[in-house]
Amino acid sequence: MIHRLTLEYDGTGFSGWAAQPGRRTVEGELRAALDAVFPSWDGLAVAGRTDAGVHARGQVASLSAAGGPPAARAAEALNAELPDDVAVVAAEEAPEGFHARFSARSRTYRYRIWTRRTPSPFEARRALWHPRPLDDERLAALAALLPGEHDFRAFTPTDTQHDVFLRAVLDARWERDGDALGLWITADSFLRHMVRTLVGTMLDAEPERFACLLEGRPRSEAGRTAPPWGLYLERVAYD
C-alpha cells in the first residue's frame, strides 16, 4: 500500500531534510519512526528536499509499506515516535504509482519577514528580522513580475546541479499581517536557494532591474541569499 504523508516541521534543529551520517535530519527522524511503526516499508520520496533551517507546514512524503496501521491511524502511530519538532499532520492511502516528488504539480513556499523595529523572541529563527522600512508597493510591483516562465539562473548558486533554469511561476504575492510580511510563491518546481535569493534581491531591487534579472543573468548580478529560517514549504499540489 502507498502511504501519502503530510508533514510539518520546525527546521531549526535539523540539518535539512536529507539523511546524512552523523547529522540530525527530518528524513532521519521519519525513517526511524517508519521503522518503529511498519514491519516493512521502502521507497521513501519527498516533494521538496528542504535545506538546513528551512521549515515546512505542508511537506509531502510517499512510501510503500506492508502491514502496520491503516492510513487512518498512521499519523497518530508515527507522531508517537517522532520528536516534537516534526509531526505528521495527515496520512492517507495514495493510488498505485503516486510519488511525492514526481507526481507533484506545483509547490508553494512562503518567506516570512519580521518588520518591527524591535526583534520578537517568538519570531527568532522563524522569520528574517528586517527592521528597516520596506516599501510594500515596490514589493508588490516586484512580485507582479514573477508569474510566467523565466530563466532563474541568477537566483541559484553557480556551482549548480541544475541543467535547466527555466521555471514556471504560477502565483506570487506579498501578504502583510501586522508586523509580519510574507512572500507567497507557487511554481512547478524551484531551483536550489531560489526563493531565498529572490527575497534577498527583492529587499533592495527596483522593478526594471528585477525584470532583467528574471531573464537569465549571472548569479553575481542578483542580491544576497536570505537566511533559511524565514522559509516555509507551505503546500504541494497534485492532480
Added chain:
Amino acid sequence: MIHRLTLEYDGTGFSGWAAQPGRRTVEGELRAALDAVFPSWDGLAVAGRTDAGVHARGQVASLSAAGGPPAARAAEALNAELPDDVAVVAAEEAPEGFHARFSARSRTYRYRIWTRRTPSPFEARRALWHPRPLDDERLAALAALLPGEHDFRAFTPTDTQHDVFLRAVLDARWERDGDALGLWITADSFLRHMVRTLVGTMLDAEPERFACLLEGRPRSEAGRTAPPWGLYLERVAYD
C-alpha cells in the same frame, strides 16, 4: 529618570521571571543588560512575576537610572545585550513615582490551546495540545461567569502566600483562530497559578459547578493546573 520598559519573552528557556542563583531567569538577563547599558541604575520592579515556562508579550518593568541612553534609544541598546528569547519592545520615560507593579491597574493574560488532532511543531511549548473535542459554547458560558469579584481560593495552591483571595475580573472570553483557542482574561491582579488552574478546570467543568467554585471552595474541588507553556502575559494597564 524613571524608565518604563515593555518586554516580550519566550519563557521556554527561563526558570521564570525572578532572579535565582544558578538559574537562567528573565530578570537575570535583564539585570545583566541594564548593567551593560546604564552607568548606574536601581529599583527594578515588574508588573507580573511569571513562573518558569510562562511567556510574555507585554510584561512591564520599571527602574530608575542615571546616565546611559535616552528613552528613545534604550530599547535598541538593551536589545543589543539581550539574548534572542527576550526583547525590549518599547522604552519610555515614566513620571516620578511610576512603579511597574504598584501603579498597575490591571493585567491581561491569554492561555493558548492547540486543538488540532495532530500536534504542531510550531506550537510545541507555546500552547497546550488538547486533541480531544472542546465545546466552544460550554467554554463561552464558563467564561461569562468570570467577570466580577470572586473568591478564587480554589484556583491557587494550598501552601499559599496570599492572604486575600478576592480578585476582580474585568473581562474574560475565549477566542478561536482556526485550530488555536485562547482564553483572554483581565483582572486587577491574579493569584499564583490562577489562570492555569481556571483553564485546567474549564476544560471539563459544567457551568453550575464552575459558578460554585468561584465562591471560595477548597483547592481540591477545582481541576488540574494547566501547564505553563500555554500562558502569556499579554499586557498591563496603567492609569
